[in-house]
Each structure stands twice: as structure tokens, then as C-alpha cells.
Amino acid sequence: NAGVTQTPKFRILKIGQSMTLQCTQDMNHNYMYWYRQDPGMGLKLIYYSVGAGITDKGEVPNGYNVSRSTTEDFPLRLELAAPSQTSVYFCASSQGTAREQYFGPGTRLTVT
Amino acid sequence: EDQVTQSPEALRLQEGESSSLNCSYTVSGLRGLFWYRQDPGKGPEFLFTLYSAGEEKEKERLKATLTKKESFLHITAPKPEDSATYLCAVEIDYKLSFGAGTTVTVRA
Numbered sequence: 001n002a003g004v005t006q007t008p009k010f011r012i013l014k015i016g017q018s019m020t021l022q023c024t025q026d027m028n029h030n031y032m033y034w035y036r037q038d039p040g041m042g043l044k045l046i047y048y049s050v051g052a053g054i055t056d057k058g059e060v061p062n063g064y065n066v067s068r069s070t071t072e073d074f075p076l077r078l079e080l081a082a083p084s085q086t087s088v089y090f091c092a093s094s095q096g097t098a099r100e101q102y103f104g105p106g107t108r109l110t111v112t
Numbered sequence: 113e114d115q116v117t118q119s120p121e122a123l124r125l126q127e128g129e130s131s132s133l134n135c136s137y138t139v140s141g142l143r144g145l146f147w148y149r150q151d152p153g154k155g156p157e158f159l160f161t162l163y164s165a166g167e168e169k170e171k172e173r174l175k176a177t178l179t180k181k182e183s184f185l186h187i188t189a190p191k192p193e194d195s196a197t198y199l200c201a202v203e204i205d206y207k208l209s210f211g212a213g214t215t216v217t218v219r220a
Contacts (some may be wrong), residue, residue: 004155033207042116042199042210043156058207090155099144101208103155 002026004104006091012110013081021076021107023091031094032074033101034058034066036087043090049074081111115139116202118211125218128189133214135200136182143203145183147176150197150213159198190218 007022025032030051035043045058049068063085065077074093078085088108092101119134137145144163148156160169162178169176173194175186185198197215201208 040121040212042212043201043208044210045207048207059209092155099203100146100158100161101156103157105155106153 004091004093004102006089006104006107008107009105010108012112013078015081015083015111017081018077018079019081019109021078021089021091021109023074023076023104024072025074025091025093025102026072027093027095027102028071029093029095029102030071031096031101032068033092033094034064034074034076035090035092036060036085037090037106038087046076046089078109083111085109086111116200116209116211118198118200118214120214121212122215123217125187125190125216127191127218127220130186130188130190132187133185133198133216134182135185135211137200137202138181139202139204139209143206145178146201146203146208147183147185148199148201150199152197156199187216190216192218192220194218 004025033048034046037043044060047066049055055066088106090106091104094101115138117136147159150156160176165180167178173188177184195218197213199213201210
């Protein structure tokens with residue numbers, strides 16, 4: 001099993017550009033999450049999903065969108081990139097509720 | 113307001129020098145407290161879950177304990193490979209709220 005995979009690993013965006021961060025898990029987990037991590041700060045929840053077709057906002061959803069059309073995939077979309085979205089983004093999945101979450105390797109995004 | 117605070121921010125240890133990390137929380141009705149390890153450039157890796165005061169979990173040189181207001185992660189006789197950032201999180205409304213982490217550096 002690959003676990004949770006994320007692409008790309010690194011990306012530089014110009015202000016106003018759009019992009020999609022990809023996340024795929026092969027553990028048949030129902031729950032999936034997107035976090036951002038800034039230096040010296042804890043992980044902040046952006047969006048989460050409890051199953052295909054069901055998504056909900058986390059703590060810091062502004063500027064992001066998600067969709068969950070399959071159990072395996074949970075892409076995160078940035079529509080109009082801003083410097084405040086410079087961060088490391090982690091996708092995670094779990095079997096039930098918050099419980100033991102499995103994290104991907106992260107995407108380091110810089111917006112200039 | 114629900115909150116998770118970790119201390120210290122950074123900890124430098126000599127190999128074999130045992131120490132403890134603290135995670136204090138203010139959550140009404142704790143459903144679970146989680147410890148994760150994060151290596152530089154990687155995603156967090158699950159270590160332990162604690163559910164009730166008095167509970168303890170161990171894994172190699174790590175032992176996590178829980179009281180009604182805080183959790184401790186004890187590192188016994190650490191080795192350089194224990195160097196990492198240790199994150200704690202509490203479950204709030206079926207989601208995790210993370211502390212900022214403690215970065216541990218163990219020198220040989």
C-alpha cells in the first residue's frame with residue numbers, strides 16, 4: 001500500500017493564479033482532511049470529508065475549495081492564489097472520525 | 113475557547129538524557145488526545161491515543177501519560193534518531209486540533 005500520496009511536492013505560484021493539490025489514499029478510508037502548516041504554528045484544518053460526496057469546512061477554509069467524488073481522491077483547489085497561502089499543505093485520511101490519521105508527505109507551496 | 117498548548121517549543125538533549133514534553137489542553141469533554149511525530153520535510157506520523165485520565169501508553173523509549181488537564185510525553189534515554197518535532201492534538205467535534213509542537217534535538 002502507498003498510503004496517502006500528494007502531488008506536487010513543490011510549487012511556486014504567482015499571485016492570482018489557480019492550482020489544484022492532489023491527494024489520493026489507497027486504504028479505503030472514509031475520512032479525509034486537508035491541513036496547512038505554517039512555521040511555528042500547529043496544523044490548521046482547511047476542509048474535511050466524511051465520505052464521497054460529503055465535505056465540510058474546517059478552521060481556515062477561505063480561499064480554498066474541495067470536492068470528493070470518490071473514496072480515494074480529495075483534491076484541494078486554490079482559485080486566486082495570495083501570498084497568505086504560502087504554506088505546507090498536508091492531506092490525511094482516517095478510518096473513522098478523527099482517530100488515527102495517516103498523513104501524506106506534503107506539498108510546499110510558495111505564492112509570490 | 114478550546115485550546116492546545118505545548119511546551120517547551122524546543123528541547124536540546126544529550127544522548128541518554130531523559131526528559132518530558134508537556135501538552136496542556138482546555139477542552140470540555142475530552143474525546144481523545146493524540147501524539148504524533150514529525151520529521152523534517154515529512155508528514156506527521158501517529159504515535160499514541162489516550163482517552164482517559166490515568167491512561168499510559170508506551171512505545172520503545174516513549175511513554176505518554178494523561179491527566180485531566182495535560183499530557184506528558186516522556187523520552188527515556190533518548191537517541192539521536194528520536195530527534196523530531198512532537199505534536200499533540202485533541203479531538204474536538206470529531207476533528208483534531210493541534211498544538212504548535214515541541215522540536216526535540218538529541219546530540220550524540
